[in-house]
Amino acid sequence: MPELPEVEVVRAGLAPAVTDAVIEAATVSDDRALTRHPPGAADFERRLVGRRMAGPARRGKFLWIPLAAADPGATPTEAVVAHLGMSGQMLLRPSGAPPERHERVRLDIRHPDHGDLAVVFADQRTFGSLAIDPLQGTPDGLAGGLGTHDALVPAQVAHIARDPLDPGFDRRAFRATLARKASAIKRVLLDQTVVSGIGNIYADESLWAARIHPDTPADELSTRAVHRLVAEVQAVLEKALAEGGTSFDAQYVNVNGQAGYFAHSLTAYGRTGQPCPRCGRPIVKVSFTNRSSHFCPHCQRPPRMSGPESIRPR
DNA sequence: GGAATAACCTGGATGC
DNA sequence: TGCATCCAGGTTATTC
Numbered sequence: 001m002p003e004l005p006e007v008e009v010v011r012a013g014l015a016p017a018v019t020d021a022v023i024e025a026a027t028v029s030d031d032r033a034l035t036r037h038p039p040g041a042a043d044f045e046r047r048l049v050g051r052r053m054a055g056p057a058r059r060g061k062f063l064w065i066p067l068a069a070a071d072p073g074a075t076p077t078e079a080v081v082a083h084l085g086m087s088g089q090m091l092l093r094p095s096g097a098p099p100e101r102h103e104r105v106r107l108d109i110r111h112p113d114h115g116d117l118a119v120v121f122a123d124q125r126t127f128g129s130l131a132i133d134p135l136q137g138t139p140d141g142l143a144g145g146l147g148t149h150d151a152l153v154p155a156q157v158a159h160i161a162r163d164p165l166d167p168g169f170d171r172r173a174f175r176a177t178l179a180r181k182a183s184a185i186k187r188v189l190l191d192q193t194v195v196s197g198i199g200n201i202y203a204d205e206s207l208w209a210a211r212i213h214p215d216t217p218a219d220e221l222s223t224r225a226v227h228r229l230v231a232e233v234q235a236v237l238e239k240a241l242a243e244g245g246t247s248f249d250a251q252y253v254n255v256n257g258q259a260g261y262f263a264h265s266l267t268a269y270g271r272t273g274q275p276c277p278r279c280g281r282p283i284v285k286v287s288f289t290n291r292s293s294h295f296c297p298h299c300q301r302p303p304r305m306s307g308p309e310s311i312r313p314r
Numbered sequence: 315g316g317a318a319t320a321a322c323c324t325g326g327a328t329g330c
Numbered sequence: 331t332g333c334a335t336c337c338a339g340g341t342t343a344t345t346c
Contacts, residue, residue, distance in 0.1 A: 001339065032323085061340075086339055087324080102324090125324050127340060183317070192341080200339060289319070291339055 002084040003061060004163055004197030004237050006245035006252050006260065010090050011058045011147055013255035017092050018065055018119065019055040021111040023048045033104030033121060036081065036131035036156060047132055048080070048107065059145035059166065060196025062157045063090075066135065066148070081133045081154045082121065088128025091120040092255045105130055131156060142168040163197035164234045165241075175226045178218040185221065185229075186214035186293060198233065201246055201269045204294045206233040208268035208276075213300040214293045220303060239265065268294045 002010070026048040028034060028041035037044050054066040054076055062083055066076035082090065091100060095108060095116035105121040121130060133154040138144055144153035146166060162169045174195060181188050188194055189203045198206070207214050209232035212225060221229070245252060245260030253259055263270075267277050272285040276296035285294050 003340095035322095083340080085323090085341080125322090125339090127323065181316095187318090190340085290321090292337090 001086050001199055001201060001246075002088060002252055003199035003202050003246075004165065005202075005240035005262070007058055007061050007063055007084060007197075008146065008165075008241055009245050009254050009260065010084070011056045011063050013092070014056050014063075014065070014090060014119070015147065017111060017114060017117055017255070018053045018109065020052065021109040021114075021117070022052045023050065023107050024110050024116075025049060025106075025108040027106045027108075028104070029099070029106070030104040030126070032126045033123060033129055034131065036083070036129040036133075044105075044130070044132060053080075053109070055147055057145045057148035059153065059157055060160050060163045060192055061199070062145075062154070062160060062196075064133070064145075064154050064157065066150070066152070067132075075150065075152070076135060078132055078134050079154050081131045081156055083128055085123060085125065085127025085129070087124040087252075089120075089122045089253055090255055091122060091253075091257060093118040093120055104128075133157075140168060160192050160196045161194055163237075164195060164230060165197070165237055169195075171227070171230055174230065175223060178221060178226055181218040183218060184215045185212060185218045186288065188218045189233075195233075197237065200291050200293075201266070202233070202236055202240065204269040205236045205267060208295055208300065209236060211299050213302050214288065214295055216303045268296065270294065 026045040052068040064079040107119040135152040240262040243262040246262040247259035
């Protein structure tokens with residue numbers, strides 16, 4: 001499932017191909033890919049033709065490609081925003097390549113160095129979507145996300161918090177937010193308005209690494225535990241990024257259709273019944289809202305059995 | 315206002 | 331072999 005590392009792999013893969021390329025044609029083959037673009041397919045296609053693209057940027061699981069202003073040197077005012085959902089793929093294909101399975105949108109582009117290419121958005125489960133969205137200034141004045149120096153972010157992404165790999169991520173503010181949340185820490189990690197880019201897989205992996213039970217109330221974590229959690233989240237995301245992301249099946253591939261290797265490095269997620277790499281006891285899986293949590297019940301003690309680091313600091 | 319939950323969706327895996 | 335059911339989960343609207 002595309003979480004931060006997977007989306008970053010896609011962003012980095014798209015960058016050399018789309019930066020400075022001009023959109024020659026846009027074809028929407030399934031309107032469900034435009035749920036974030038209320039004006040619809042005709043509007044989407046019409047507004048993209050002839051536009052030149054700038055370098056793609058990313059915040060959390062959101063990706064956007066600024067559309068260059070008509071006046072060279074002027075700041076872009078809008079962007080193509082993409083969210084891959086659960087199964088979305090952004091694929092680079094030769095111009096005229098046959099339709100991909102589950103293809104939803106195709107952009108035929110012309111790059112000054114690479115020639116004619118097709119950017120294909122394919123999505124099996126149709127949870128992903130594209131949109132053309134206005135860019136707005138960031139409240140903190142920092143770059144909108146990774147891959148851009150502009151302090152701009154699409155309106156649809158403005159409510160999304162900075163991710164743990166963003167240079168602008170504020171660890172102190174994150175800690176303060178946790179102190180105000182009585183919800184389970186895993187739920188908070190999945191709240192993209194608190195910290196972005198983390199999904200079910202990396203939440204389980206980070207909590208395992210930090211030895212924190214997923215049901216631990218966020219406001220019961222000590223400062224030390226929060227710092228350890230942030231460090232483990234960053235380490236897990238960076239390792240997954242270095243390994244090209246996590247691919248369980250064909251749901252996630254990079255722009256060239258290749259799978260990532262981090263699935264081989266998972267310590268908790270998807271390892272139900274297998275020995276914990278730390279203590280050897282079996283990893284358990286429990287129902288968590290409408291999904292599942294994987295953890296080691298020995299290394300990650302429940303809140304009521306927690307050690308000194310999980311006791312309320314206040 | 316904050317927190318919890320349901321719904322959206324498709325195809326692979328599983329059970330009968 | 332074929333059909334029915336379950337499961338995966340990111341985001342958002344709805345409900346409490």
